[in-house]
Amino acid sequence: MTDAGADAADGTEPAAAAESGTQISATSVADAVDDLSGEGLSGYNYAYLDEHTKREVRRAILKGIAIPGHQVPFASRPMPLARGWGTGGIQASLSLLGPDDAFKVIDQGSDESVNAANVRRLAETTAEVETTTDTTEADVIQTRHRIPEEVLDEDQILVLQVPITDALRKVDSSDAANRRRHAHANYGKMWVHLYENVVEWGEIQIAARYPAMVAGRYLMDPSPIPRWDLPKLDDADNLFVFAAGREARIYAVPPHTDVEPLAFEDKSFQVERFPDQSCHSCGSTDTYLTEIETEEGTESDGGDRLYVCNDTSFCLKRQDDPGLAKDHHLDREGVDWGPGTPGGPAGADRDELAEGDGGDDA
Amino acid sequence: MGYVAVTAGEEIIERAEDLFEKQRLDDDAPSLSVDQVDGQLSRLTAQAMSEGGLYAPRLAALAVIQAQGDTVEASFLLQAYRSTLERWDETNPVDPSDMFATRRVSPAYKDVPGGQILGPTKDYTQRLLDFDIEGADEIDPTADWDLPDAEPTTVRNVMDVLREEGLVHEPAADAADLDDPVDTTREPVTHPAGRDEVLQELARGETGAVTALGYSAMRGYGQVHPTLAEVRVGKLPVRITHPYTGDDVRVTDVEVSESEAVVPVYAKRDDPQFAFGYGLTFGRNERKTIAMTILDASIQLDSEAEPAENPEFVLDAVDGLDSFGFIEHLKLPHYVTFQSILDRIRAVREGRGLDAEVGTAASSAADGGDAPAQAPEVSDDD
Structure with missing residues (x-):
């Protein structure tokens, strides 16, 4: 994650590019129009954003690291991608990436989804980075709504795309009011919301985007990762950067930070349950699965409902080597990385579930 | 297997772009020029400039053509371009x-x-379709006005x-x-x-x-x-x-x-x-x-x-x-979050003894029992 500095992609004078961002050489609007119809991104700075912007984003990230879970406002730039499609993530990634880094992009667990390919394409054309689909090879991973199944280490940064930055948005739409609540660590309204959930439905009804307390101080929206991935944030070796382009906020969970999902003593946090299910492709029983209704019909009218691994890159490795551990690439074993790994807080539940037990919350 | 996983990558994106571009060029008529759009569809370019925060009529005309008339898309193109430009100076306030x-x-x-x-203005024009507008003689109706020369x-x-x-x-x-107004494109609100x-x-x-x-x-x-x-x-x-x-x-x-x-x-x-x-x-x-x-x-x-x-x-x-x-991001895949939502609604239904035979094992979760039967609140899907 070196700072690429002033290495302008188009070979313009480096010092000038560093100080003034993009140079527009056209002498008239008509020339600028002509320039724009040219090919490629030769008129743009290294990694698209000008150096001032990248510096500002990095400052916001550093501030976020210094105050884990606290949302830092930053002047999110209009990007050449639609807002809500990863513009915060790509601003963070482009500010962190240097030419020697390998970049991986996943969208809902898949490297090959169209939006992941589009984000990767932007980084490739503007930052000239290597791209990879192998989680263990990547220096920076940008992700939409998943944390990979393979354990991340201290040299890796996971950049999570964030649609809604504040867990309190569920209970109050006003950002100004919620910023006051965070300042006072006043999370009573959220606790009442969870309590009412349990009273009304017998369960905490929050599916993804499950609120978590970071370092015992700030309530954080972990982005819409499934509950399955939430334990991975706790005491991890790697840095997590959360970036929201539309809402113009950045926050972070530094390595080895306590992240605790909100729950009650008698109503514990529960990850998604996949009882009796294994991946149709690789046979895994310890990964986050998604279900697929086949063309033959739904389960109720005799069709098949298949479950497959959501993390496509790891699933491919498991297809070659079914016993591959999630920490296979590390020099130690038994690393805690959420459900299905030794010592994972919810890992025991997953083992039981794999044997067909229900999601008991005792 | 009975399904096709979503695999696409860059080639499919490029093909989709090509198909979109083809729509603009699909008939024999010559494509619109920047001059034509700037001159004849100035309301579109005005909207794109206003929403894009960039006063550049010819760039706006280009954006309108590229966006095939979608003004929000055109203003998006202008904003994304604007954000890469250096901010040199501020203008002096004018009265x-x-x-x-x-x-x-x-x-x-x-x-x-x-x-x-x-x-x-068209404010007082009767809104009747002018069927003669196409192919009409292109004569400036104000050509023979006799206007006094006035400063x-x-x-x-x-x-x-x-x-x-x-x-x-x-x-x-x-x-x-007043002296130093905030630029909300450079500082968050x-x-x-x-x-x-x-x-x-x-x-x-x-x-x-x-x-x-x-x-x-x-x-x-x-x-x-x-x-x-x-x-x-x-x-x-x-x-x-x-x-x-x-x-x-x-x-x-x-x-x-x-x-x-x-x-x-x-x-x-x-x-x-x-x-x-x-x-x-x-x-x-x-x-x-x-x-x-x-x-x-x-x-x-x-x-x-x-x-x-x-x-x-x-x-x-x-x-x-x-x-x-x-709004448009809802078109992106959401199967990870949807799986999580499915898990929650099934857990609630199992807690009430409903549908226990489908899919998952019965939960032993404690249950309110006599809560009113209404549509369960499903949590946010982002």
Whole structure:
């Protein structure tokens, strides 16, 4: 994650590019129009954003690291991608990436989804980075709504795309009011919301985007990762950067930070349950699965409902080597990385579930 | 296997782009030129410039062509381009009465200093389809008008008349805001937002959203039903301080629409004065500029009793780039979060002894038992 500095992609004078961002050489609007119809991104700075912007984003990230879970406002730039499609993530990634880094992009667990390919394409054309689909090879991973199944280490940064930055948005739409609540660590309204959930439905009804307390101080929206991935944030070796382009906020969970999902003593946090299910492709029983209704019909009218691994890159490795551990690439074993790994807080539940037990919350 | 996983990658994206581009070129007619769009569809380019926050008619015309007429997409292209440009300097403030108005109506008075200038408008045209417009003789209908040669003049601002009488409340202006206004494209807006931030965000607001929220205030969800002091369309000089001589010099003009209104909501109890609102957009867009005026006046009431009076609500809702992206992002795959949602609704149903045979093993979770049977609340899917 070196700072690429002033290495302008188009070979313009480096010092000038560093100080003034993009140079527009056209002498008239008509020339600028002509320039724009040219090919490629030769008129743009290294990694698209000008150096001032990248510096500002990095400052916001550093501030976020210094105050884990606290949302830092930053002047999110209009990007050449639609807002809500990863513009915060790509601003963070482009500010962190240097030419020697390998970049991986996943969208809902898949490297090959169209939006992941589009984000990767932007980084490739503007930052000239290597791209990879192998989680263990990547220096920076940008992700939409998943944390990979393979354990991340201290040299890796996971950049999570964030649609809604504040867990309190569920209970109050006003950002100004919620910023006051965070300042006072006043999370009573959220606790009442969870309590009412349990009273009304017998369960905490929050599916993804499950609120978590970071370092015992700030309530954080972990982005819409499934509950399955939430334990991975706790005491991890790697840095997590959360970036929201539309809402113009950045926050972070530094390595080895306590992240605790909100729950009650008698109503514990529960990850998604996949009882009796294994991946149709690789046979895994310890990964986050998604279900697929086949063309033959739904389960109720005799069709098949298949479950497959959501993390496509790891699933491919498991297809070659079914016993591959999630920490296979590390020099130690038994690393805690959420459900299905030794010592994972919810890992025991997953083992039981794999044997067909229900999601008991005792 | 009976399904096709979503695998795509760059080739499919490029093909989709090619298909989209083909739609524009699909018939034998020559494609539109930047000149044609700039000259003949100036309302589209005006909207793109106003929402894009970049006054560049030819670039806007290019964006409109590229977006196949989608103004929000066109303004998105302009904003994304604008964000890569260096911000060199700020212009010097200009007085609206420096405007050379091509159109100016003052609904507040029967006659005003400088007179009413109807100018080019379709306001009083009967909305009948003109079937002859295609292939008609392209003759300028004003060609044989006999116009006196007169120097263009600027006209006095109607609000000045009311201000001289002390009838208009001046919002307390922070001197720092006047000298060094926040650029909300470079600094994030947090609430409470200053008036300089509010006006900027409204000026770049999406036309439809600004119109809808402005209308809501008049439709009964608010107190502001303004009397327009005037609506003007014309050219405003752009002035900068010359870097060497230090003189105030005019470098170009921008076409703008401007409106000012008074609102019979008295701003002060001891010295009752009209509240007022202000609107300004790039290009010709009277509808947006009037709606902006209503929203500015509503936000100054700062009551939060009605949607249009709540600055957080209004600024969050009028940003076209934000709403466009987030609404359309729902087309992205959501199967990870949907799986999580399925898990929750099944857990609730199992807790109540419903559907226990389908899919998952029965949960032994404790259960409220006699809770009312209604549609379960499913949590947010983002």
